[in-house]
Amino acid sequence: ESEIMCGCMGLTRGNLRPHLSVDSDIESLVHASGATTGCGSCRPRILRLLGRESVTPVRIAKRVKLAAEIDSFRLVGIKRPLPAATPGQHVVLEGLIDDVWVTRSYTITGHEGGEDGLEIAVLRESDGLFSNWLFTKAEQGSLRAAAPAGELKFAEEDRPIVFIAGGIGITPA
Numbered sequence: 001e002s003e004i005m006c007g008c009m010g011l012t013r014g015n016l017r018p019h020l021s022v023d024s025d026i027e028s029l030v031h032a033s034g035a036t037t038g039c040g041s042c043r044p045r046i047l048r049l050l051g052r053e054s055v056t057p058v059r060i061a062k063r064v065k066l067a068a069e070i071d072s073f074r075l076v077g078i079k080r081p082l083p084a085a086t087p088g089q090h091v092v093l094e095g096l097i098d099d100v101w102v103t104r105s106y107t108i109t110g111h112e113g114g115e116d117g118l119e120i121a122v123l124r125e126s127d128g129l130f131s132n133w134l135f136t137k138a139e140q141g142s143l144r145a146a147a148p149a150g151e152l153k154f155a156e157e158d159r160p161i162v163f164i165a166g167g168i169g170i171t172p173a
Contacts, residue, residue, distance in 0.1 A: 055092075074116075084114060094146075
């Protein structure tokens with residue numbers, strides 16, 4: 001009951017239980033509880049709670065050094081191609097680190113899914129559990145990816161739009 005299911009919203013399994021029923025779906029659970037509305041890293045865990053598996057095993061097909069502590073990783077599905085992505089989406093990765101599935105969200109920086117996979121850029125944080133594992137041990141461990149998520153919406157007015165954002169960790173923007 002006390003297991004954290006959505007860290008951003010501080011929701012435990014006990015908090016979510018009243019919102020679960022035989023016909024529960026992710027949209028109704030999100031609306032009732034706020035789960036997955038922060039960083040979205042909990043979405044695969046919430047879907048598993050609803051009896052739906054939403055991740056697929058992936059491998060790192062290509063890795064490119066972009067800067068001193070920043071690498072680009074191309075991820076491709078092992079059992080099936082990754083779903084298509086649209087601009088502005090992110091992907092939740094799960095890595096098996098010391099026998100615990102750890103999740104992180106990353107902005108999709110290239111490729112559109114399918115056979116070509118998805119690309120992300122990752123800053124290796126000196127104290128970062130996931131980024132250090134991804135840079136040093138991911139090829140030897142387990143890595144899974146959820147379907148791309150998130151939406152990029154603009155005002156419906158017919159006028160120019162300027163959006164300036166930058167840097168690693170830009171997913172929330």
